[in-house]
Amino acid sequence: MSSRTIALDDALHAYLLDVSLREPEVLRRLRDETLRLPERNMQISPEQGQFMALLVRLMGARQILEVGTFTGYSATVMALAMPAGGRLVACDISESWTAIARRYWAEAGVADRIDLRLGLALETLDGLLAGGAAETFDLCFIDADKPGYRAYYERALVLLRPGGLICVDNVLWGGRVVNPTSDDDDTAAIRAFNRAIRDDPRIDLSLVPIGDGLTLARKRSPGDRDLGQPT
DSSP states (O other): OOSSOOOOOHHHHHHHHHHHOOOOHHHHHHHHHHTTSTTGGGSOOHHHHHHHHHHHHHHTOOEEEEEOOTTSHHHHHHHHHSOTTOEEEEEESOHHHHHHHHHHHHHHTOGGGEEEEESOHHHHHHHHHHTTOTTOEEEEEEOSOGGGHHHHHHHHHHHEEEEEEEEEEOSSGGGGGGOTTOOSHHHHHHHHHHHHHHTOTTEEEEEEOSTTOEEEEEEOOTTOOOOOOOO
16 A cells, blocks of 8 residues: 555556556547657547546536647547537647547547637637636636646636636646756746646645646635645
C-alpha cells in the first residue's frame, strides 16, 4: 500500500493500457495519424480520453465546450459518450488540423454533434456569452495555448451551469512546473494558473495525474459545503 500516487514506468503503463483501455478502432487510427505529425505531442493519451468519456457519461453531459481541438481525438471521444441530442462546441484556429478531425468525426458518426468554431477562442467564448449561453454548458475541456488558460477558465466558469465541470490539460507540463531552470512563458503561465485556482473558492478541485496532468474544477452551487482550504 502507498500513501501517495504510484509512479508509472513503461512496464506498468503498458499493463494499465492492457487491462483497462477500450479504444474504438476509429480513435486508434486517429491517434496513429496524429502521431505522424510534427505536433504529435499535443495529442492526449488514450487513457485520458477514456477517463474523460467516463466523466461525460457520469454527468450525462449534453452541452460540452472544448477550447483547443487539434486533430479531434478529445472531441471525438467525448461526442461518442454524449447522449442523443448532445452538442459539443469545438474551438480551434487551425483549418489543417481540424480537417483531420472532420474526417474522423464523420467516420465515427458524431459530426452532427460537433459545432466547430474556427477563430480566436476568446472571441468565440465572448460570443457565446453575448448570445446568452451563460450557465448552459455541462462540461468544458481546455487544452490550448497556455498563457490563455486563465482567460479561458474565467469565461468557462460563467458558461458552465452550477455543478458543471472544467477539465484543464497539461497542468503538470512534463514535470517542468517543478524544474527551477524552466522559465519559459508557457511554464510560467501553467504555474500561475495552478496556483490561482488552488485558492479559488468558486470551485471544488482535484488535479489528477493522468496523461500530462488533468485538473478537474467543479463549479460550486449556492449552498455547497466547503470541502477544505489550501494547506
